[in-house]
Structure formats: C-alpha cells, structure tokens
Amino acid sequence: MVSARGVDTTTAANKQQQATCLAPNPGKATILALGHAFPQQLVMQDYVVEGFMRNTNCNDPELKEKLARLCKTTTVKTRYVVMSDEILKSYPELAQEGLPTMKQRLDISNKAVTQMATEASLACVKAWGGDLSAITHLVYVSSSEARFPGGDLHLARALGLSPDVRRVMLAFTGCSGGVAGLRVAKGLAESCPGARVLLATSETTVAGFRPPSPDRPYDLVGVALFGDGAGAAVVGTDPTPLECPLFELHSALQRFLPGTEKTIDGRLTEEGIKFQLGRELPHIIEAHVESFCQKLIKEHPAAAAAEGDNMLTYDKMFWAVHPGGPAILTKMEGRLGLDGGKLRASRSALRDFGNASSNTIVYVLENMVEESRQRAEAPEPEPEPEGADQECEWGLILAFGPGITFEGILARNLQARLGAN
Numbered sequence: 001m002v003s004a005r006g007v008d009t010t011t012a013a014n015k016q017q018q019a020t021c022l023a024p025n026p027g028k029a030t031i032l033a034l035g036h037a038f039p040q041q042l043v044m045q046d047y048v049v050e051g052f053m054r055n056t057n058c059n060d061p062e063l064k065e066k067l068a069r070l071c072k073t074t075t076v077k078t079r080y081v082v083m084s085d086e087i088l089k090s091y092p093e094l095a096q097e098g099l100p101t102m103k104q105r106l107d108i109s110n111k112a113v114t115q116m117a118t119e120a121s122l123a124c125v126k127a128w129g130g131d132l133s134a135i136t137h138l139v140y141v142s143s144s145e146a147r148f149p150g151g152d153l154h155l156a157r158a159l160g161l162s163p164d165v166r167r168v169m170l171a172f173t174g175c176s177g178g179v180a181g182l183r184v185a186k187g188l189a190e191s192c193p194g195a196r197v198l199l200a201t202s203e204t205t206v207a208g209f210r211p212p213s214p215d216r217p218y219d220l221v222g223v224a225l226f227g228d229g230a231g232a233a234v235v236g237t238d239p240t241p242l243e244c245p246l247f248e249l250h251s252a253l254q255r256f257l258p259g260t261e262k263t264i265d266g267r268l269t270e271e272g273i274k275f276q277l278g279r280e281l282p283h284i285i286e287a288h289v290e291s292f293c294q295k296l297i298k299e300h301p302a303a304a305a306a307e308g309d310n311m312l313t314y315d316k317m318f319w320a321v322h323p324g325g326p327a328i329l330t331k332m333e334g335r336l337g338l339d340g341g342k343l344r345a346s347r348s349a350l351r352d353f354g355n356a357s358s359n360t361i362v363y364v365l366e367n368m369v370e371e372s373r374q375r376a377e378a379p380e381p382e383p384e385p386e387g388a389d390q391e392c393e394w395g396l397i398l399a400f401g402p403g404i405t406f407e408g409i410l411a412r413n414l415q416a417r418l419g420a421n
C-alpha cells in the first residue's frame, strides 16, 4: 500500500522503528532514510602494499616500507575502490608518471560516480519506503567528476526523476561535502513544506591514482587512507506516520579558516588531480574545533538557558564526526575530553570503508542507526557498565574539508533509546 507521499505503508521495519522513535518537532528537517553503495573492488588493507607497488611498477624499498607503516596506522581494514586490474590493463598510462591522462580518468570517474550514486539513492529510497516520484529536490555532492551538464542531471536521468525536480550540485567540497549537502537539503526541506529532498554523495580516487614519489609523501597517506563509494539520504519535514525519522537537523553552520587554503590543496592537471595534504591538518582541526562546536551548541535551548543540570555538555552528546584520519579523531577526543567510545561510529566507518570523502558521514550516521537498532532489539537490555557510552538525544554532525572548512549540524538522534540507559 502506498500513501499520498509515496511511502510504502507495508515496510515493517519502518513501522517498528517509527513506533519507538522520539517525537520530531514540526517544521524541522529530518533525515528520513540513509543508503550507501560501493564499487566492486574490495581492497583488504593487508594486500595494499604489494598490489600498489606492483601496479605502479615501483621498487623503492623506502617508499614500500613507509606505505606498509601507514597502512597499519591509518586503522583502515577494508575499502572499496573503482580502480581495478581491468582498468589498468585498458589504460596502462594511468600507472605512469607525467602523462596527460585527465580525459581517460574523467571518462572512468564520471561514469562510476553516477552508477554508485544511483545505487546508493535506490537503496536509500527503498529504506525510506517511498517512491522516486515523490522526490521534489535533488542535492548531489561530488569532487570526483567534471563535466556539464553536471552529475546532478545524470543522476536525475538515471533515477528517472521528474524533469521538474529542482537540482543543486556541490562540486569540489571534498570531505566536508556530505555535511554541506545535509545543510542545503535541510534549507530546501524547511523552506518548501511537503518537499522530499534526495541527497546523494559519490566519490572515487581514480583521478588521483599515480605512482609514489619521495617528493610527495602525502600521496602515500592517501593510498593508505582513501576509499571510494556513494551515500544517500532522504530529508523532509513533518514525517507522516508511515515515515521513520532518524535524525532531526537543527542549526547548521559553515566556517572557513583564513590562511589555511593550501593545507588541503587539490588541482586538476593534465595528469589527473594533484592532491596535497598538509601534515599540520590534525593540529589545525584540534586548535579550532572547540570554538566551532561551542557556536553550534549555543543553538540548543538548554545550552542557551542559564547554567543547570540540563546544560548540553560534550559527554551528554553524540558525536558523528567525519573520520578524516585517526590523528584527527584522536586530537579531537583529547581537545574536547571525549570518552573513547564517543567516536565509535566514526572509527568503525574508517575501519570498514576508509576515508571516502563526502560519503563517509553517511556511513557514520548509518552506524549510529544500526547501533540504536541493535540496542532496541536486544532481548534483555544489558545494564550499562558504569562509565559506558550511552545513547544521547542531542549531538553534532561534523566534517572538515578544503578551505579549511568546518561544516557542522546540531542534531537530535530520534532513534536514541534514552530509557534503556
């Protein structure tokens, strides 16, 4: 059975989750569903060093040893990538230094990101229980393609969306793009009552694939850290009784740090994208994260009120953070005094999918939803050991990208099981 807003009323999971979720506020944007998709190549981190050195015909023992170290310290265990033996067989020039290969790279990337975004969107719409015909707006995020018409149109066509769907594309926003996309989707949803906004993110590292060089140590960090994939979310206000709101989105802020433009520096060249990553990035984030979070938290009604027990403090919040790298997460934990378990969803996403740029925040939020579901389905709620991380209603969704840009949203986890704590 399908309701007026195209939502499948028979989705049992929706019904069950909806019955137990916290009440959404009227007129506030909520994430109604999440989805993901990955390319076919699953890369086990233990095999990265041999495979990458072989594929790029590199025999430098020092580079090999450094990559082996980085592959361990990034904490990544598995990732998915578009690049494959078949692609390298068809385009051997991609593994050589200094050849003009941008055309080949874009041919591969443009196709791959649309395919992954389509699959993630379909998975998300299925989880939502609605129909593609009910999608009024499309927000598409990618730093992995360049063409016009842009990937937003290609995705709309692949999904069979109405030609009247209102499209926005956020290009080259890097790792902060997923949260920027949520911010834009929230604005659209709240200004157009009844809207159902589809957000899709899609990224591949094909444009940056190249042999290692002692002159570019940051390339090795990328080889050990970055992954490909796509993510999606449906965002709208005033969920129907048949929809299952996951997160409610409150204040959404963006800030750039003047003078740090070169810290994450990506340039399109004839050889592909040249991506330079400053070693100082974790320190810069550490130095600036707290003032940004404080500004976001001030929007919370309890935080705005006078001091008191209801004051929103870091330990009473959830933290959905883009896992740029373990050093960034560890420095954030230290600066904010976060308990080790607070960034669990971020560390799991990094372990399973690597840093997949704008997509990764979707995987972090999915981990949190899954954790809530598992807690809810546990037959006998286990008593929480003292000091254990508990589910929190309020929290921050955060990401960092080129600029350096901070993106953040103060949010409510509507699936949090507060009574179980």
Ligand SMILES: CC(=O)CC(=O)SCCNC(=O)CCNC(=O)[C@H](O)C(C)(C)COP(=O)(O)OP(=O)(O)OC[C@H]1O[C@@H](n2cnc3c(N)ncnc32)[C@H](O)[C@@H]1OP(=O)(O)O
Pocket (backbone or CB within 6 Å): 066, 069, 070, 073, 074, 075, 173, 174, 175, 176, 216, 217, 218, 219, 221, 264, 277, 278, 279, 280, 281, 282, 323, 324, 325, 326, 327, 328, 355, 357, 400, 401, 402
């Ligand atoms: C794409 C976007 O828009 C946004 C993003 O998310 S960009 C990606 C953001 N992520 C990062 O910048 C990674 C942050 N760094 C880390 O997490 C950690 O430093 C790491 C996992 C990469 C390595 O951790 P580690 O091995 O414990 O120690 P660390 O000392 O930091 O680094 C090990 C080696 O890598 C080098 N290294 C680390 N970061 C580097 C960088 N950005 N460029 C060049 N070299 C780097 C170090 O100099 C060191 O080299 P030596 O061993 O030869 O001295």
